[in-house]
Amino acid sequence: MEDNHNLSIEQCKKVTASAIASVDAFSDKQIILSYAGGRIVISGSGMKIVNFSKTSGSFSATGTITGARYIQKGGSLRQKLFK
Numbered sequence: 001m002e003d004n005h006n007l008s009i010e011q012c013k014k015v016t017a018s019a020i021a022s023v024d025a026f027s028d029k030q031i032i033l034s035y036a037g038g039r040i041v042i043s044g045s046g047m048k049i050v051n052f053s054k055t056s057g058s059f060s061a062t063g064t065i066t067g068a069r070y071i072q073k074g075g076s077l078r079q080k081l082f083k
Helices: 077-081
Strands: 006-010 014-018 020-026 030-035 038-052 059-072
Touching (some): 006 059
Antiparallel strands (some): 020 030, 030 038, 038 059
């Protein structure tokens, strides 16, 4: 798996990412991914995972993407208490 992480959102309809270690959770409204630096929370509606390869770290999903939020490893005390 590559060390450089990239995240791309195309016209709020498709999200692609590289260097993804795992898909931790998913629904049609939220996808949670893990990468070397922490986690990524992708929000939207009607989301579907199109591709995920644990070997290469590539990930893609489609739907209406409304946001992407990064959560660094370690996080705040609040994040540790309310996992």
